[in-house]
Amino acid sequence: MTASPRRATLATVAASAGVSVATVSKVLNGRSDVAPATRSLVQSLLLEHDYVAPAPRRAEAVGLDTVEVQFDTDLNGYSSEIIQGAVEAGAEADVGVVVSIRAAADRTGSWARDLVAAGRRALIAVTSELSGAQLGALAKARLPLVVIDPLNLPRALVTSVGSTNFAGGLAATQHLLALGHRRIAYIGGPATAACNQARLHGYRAAMEAEGVPVPPEYVRTGHFRYADGVESGAALLDLPDAPTAIFAGSDETALGVIEAARARGLRIPEDLSLAGFDDTQIARMASPPLTTVRQPLREMGGVALRTALRLAAGEKIDSHHVELATELVVRGSTAAAAAPPA
Amino acid sequence: MTASPRRATLATVAASAGVSVATVSKVLNGRSDVAPATRSLVQSLLLEHDYVAPAPRRAEAVGLDTVEVQFDTDLNGYSSEIIQGAVEAGAEADVGVVVSIRAAADRTGSWARDLVAAGRRALIAVTSELSGAQLGALAKARLPLVVIDPLNLPRALVTSVGSTNFAGGLAATQHLLALGHRRIAYIGGPATAACNQARLHGYRAAMEAEGVPVPPEYVRTGHFRYADGVESGAALLDLPDAPTAIFAGSDETALGVIEAARARGLRIPEDLSLAGFDDTQIARMASPPLTTVRQPLREMGGVALRTALRLAAGEKIDSHHVELATELVVRGSTAAAAAPPA
Numbered sequence: 001m002t003a004s005p006r007r008a009t010l011a012t013v014a015a016s017a018g019v020s021v022a023t024v025s026k027v028l029n030g031r032s033d034v035a036p037a038t039r040s041l042v043q044s045l046l047l048e049h050d051y052v053a054p055a056p057r058r059a060e061a062v063g064l065d066t067v068e069v070q071f072d073t074d075l076n077g078y079s080s081e082i083i084q085g086a087v088e089a090g091a092e093a094d095v096g097v098v099v100s101i102r103a104a105a106d107r108t109g110s111w112a113r114d115l116v117a118a119g120r121r122a123l124i125a126v127t128s129e130l131s132g133a134q135l136g137a138l139a140k141a142r143l144p145l146v147v148i149d150p151l152n153l154p155r156a157l158v159t160s161v162g163s164t165n166f167a168g169g170l171a172a173t174q175h176l177l178a179l180g181h182r183r184i185a186y187i188g189g190p191a192t193a194a195c196n197q198a199r200l201h202g203y204r205a206a207m208e209a210e211g212v213p214v215p216p217e218y219v220r221t222g223h224f225r226y227a228d229g230v231e232s233g234a235a236l237l238d239l240p241d242a243p244t245a246i247f248a249g250s251d252e253t254a255l256g257v258i259e260a261a262r263a264r265g266l267r268i269p270e271d272l273s274l275a276g277f278d279d280t281q282i283a284r285m286a287s288p289p290l291t292t293v294r295q296p297l298r299e300m301g302g303v304a305l306r307t308a309l310r311l312a313a314g315e316k317i318d319s320h321h322v323e324l325a326t327e328l329v330v331r332g333s334t335a336a337a338a339a340p341p342a
Numbered sequence: 343m344t345a346s347p348r349r350a351t352l353a354t355v356a357a358s359a360g361v362s363v364a365t366v367s368k369v370l371n372g373r374s375d376v377a378p379a380t381r382s383l384v385q386s387l388l389l390e391h392d393y394v395a396p397a398p399r400r401a402e403a404v405g406l407d408t409v410e411v412q413f414d415t416d417l418n419g420y421s422s423e424i425i426q427g428a429v430e431a432g433a434e435a436d437v438g439v440v441v442s443i444r445a446a447a448d449r450t451g452s453w454a455r456d457l458v459a460a461g462r463r464a465l466i467a468v469t470s471e472l473s474g475a476q477l478g479a480l481a482k483a484r485l486p487l488v489v490i491d492p493l494n495l496p497r498a499l500v501t502s503v504g505s506t507n508f509a510g511g512l513a514a515t516q517h518l519l520a521l522g523h524r525r526i527a528y529i530g531g532p533a534t535a536a537c538n539q540a541r542l543h544g545y546r547a548a549m550e551a552e553g554v555p556v557p558p559e560y561v562r563t564g565h566f567r568y569a570d571g572v573e574s575g576a577a578l579l580d581l582p583d584a585p586t587a588i589f590a591g592s593d594e595t596a597l598g599v600i601e602a603a604r605a606r607g608l609r610i611p612e613d614l615s616l617a618g619f620d621d622t623q624i625a626r627m628a629s630p631p632l633t634t635v636r637q638p639l640r641e642m643g644g645v646a647l648r649t650a651l652r653l654a655a656g657e658k659i660d661s662h663h664v665e666l667a668t669e670l671v672v673r674g675s676t677a678a679a680a681a682p683p684a
Contacts, residue, residue, distance in 0.1 A: 077623065080418055084416060087417075226627045282623075282624055286597075
């Protein structure tokens with residue numbers, strides 16, 4: 001994690017632009033009495049500085065408060081854990097949690113303004129990559145934002161909540177190594193996704209610490225989906241030097257690997273050890289129940305909600321990025337390697 | 343389905359109580375100028391007649407509208423499908439969907455009034471059994487209610503959305519019979535739950551039509567959970583006359599049966615055919631992928647949302663209970679019986 005730089009204030013932006021704070025404020029508020037060239041300069045500097053406005057004071061209509069939790073893909077077991085955590089934290093604060101699904105490409109036009117008009121106090125975006133324009137629109141609408149499990153690397157001044165992906169990847173791989181496995185493969189998410197990079201490098205760090213080489217064909221990318229596990233699992237298990245253990249970057253992917261193994265008559269854990277990531281409900285329902293790295297998804301939803309409310313109230317927060325601890329949960333899908341390592 | 347009786351009006355209740363419509367209206371509005379004995383009589387008759395007030399006219403604050411979807415247990419794959427359907431229908435109507443979790447026992451006190459105060463236009467309760475007092479509180483608060491997949495039998499004047507559970511149970515069992523199975527067991531939900539009864543009787547009807555007896559030990563109840571499948575699956579598979587096929591009343595339960603079979607070294611579908619119910623995402627991710635009865639959960643969430651908005655707008659609805667069609671989805675967990683039937 002990088003150190004958190006100080007948040008840009010109106011004064012920072014005004015100084016960069018060589019104008020008064022009042023002028024910056026006018027631009028933010030959409031006032032017309034600003035010269036077009038000045039407006040353009042200030043707007044670009046607001047973006048450049050990642051300026052996030054403190055939330056405006058709102059009428060305290062008890063119970064009318066809502067925070068929106070927005071996903072950009074179909075809901076699944078991962079989503080329901082995040083939602084549950086946010087809903088429970090919202091109930092404590094007497095804030096309603098509105099759930100929505102909106103593709104990244106559709107977060108345009110009056111998107112941010114509409115959220116404010118609908119009475120949202122803050123937006124929680126889940127596993128989303130937000131563009132500069134989208135961040136700018138939210139800042140302009142003065143809608144506080146918290147990102148859960150950000151796909152891009154935590155950017156200073158974008159508040160985000162994640163989990164210790166590197167430590168999780170390390171723990172899962174160390175567990176497989178301790179069981180005597182040496183041919184261990186990794187099936188992850190998008191190569192550019194921050195959480196995937198961290199899990200992959202946790203895996204690499206564990207392998208390197210034991211002096212175990214990682215053949216290039218042992219590292220595969222995907223989208224954390226079931227189909228990735230079926231496809232990459234098949235490709236790995238059909239290698240001449242097939243792995244004896246696979247670390248999957250999500251539970252869904254691990255379940256796909258179970259199916260790829262079953263299709264080849266391989267038993268888990270006797271013939272193949274398998275670890276997942278997330279510990280959603282499907283991990284406990286897998287056959288065999290899945291050894292996995294628990295992400296505290298409910299807690300992440302709860303922390304995101306509380307952080308969003310603090311931002312909305314204009315309070316300071318300690319860090320622009322918080323990572324909650326992961327934990328290895330050992331179940332029935334991992335076992336000692338059949339043959340001792342050479 | 344029973345025929346839908348006419349909705350009780352203020353006039354119906356007034357006539358039963360032998361008072362004027364104005365008096366009933368005063369009681370509904372909490373006015374103090376009604377004699378205690380009269381108030382008490384009118385209140386009990388309102389409950390007895392299942393009186394549902396038409397929704398009050400609200401200020402049309404575009405975008406501020408919210409409908410609450412309330413669950414009474416932890417969220418899971420089933421919940422996320424319902425939520426997604428409601429969210430998509432809400433987006434079309436420019437209505438926010440607030441998700442909440444509230445145990446049945448906590449739906450007391452100012453529960454219904456608080457929902458109205460928080461700006462909810464309607465309440466959608468999922469797989470909940472609402473008491474007379476809870477229905478009365480909602481009616482008094484004039485908050486329209488739609489129940490999804492009701493646990494109690496659809497009560498006239500409680501609007502509900504379900505699926506064709508009987509037809510689904512019939513289709514799953516006919517599929518297993520057509521594959522040559524005769525020793526077919528059923529693992530369901532609570533004995534008193536309407537959806538469980540319908541699935542069970544669909545199973546019984548299919549068995550009876552083929553003249554296949556159902557031993558009492560072949561029918562087991564539970565709570566539609568994974569643990570039910572593990573426990574009841576083990577009990578069934580350990581019978582001297584173990585079934586060659588199991589119809590589970592939910593996908594979660596079916597996944598528990600997969601684990602019970604694996605623990606006994608039984609392969610699915612070679613040694614045991616298995617069908618589930620719901621077609622949530624875990625059905626596609628099971629190993630082998632699960633043959634199951636698809637409940638159109640997203641559509642149910644969408645229909646519930648649109649029905650709730652119609653009630654909130656004071657519009658008439660066609661029926662107090664709608665059942666959407668189920669559909670058998672055949673995947674890899676069912677196969678022809680090993681031996682032909684006697």
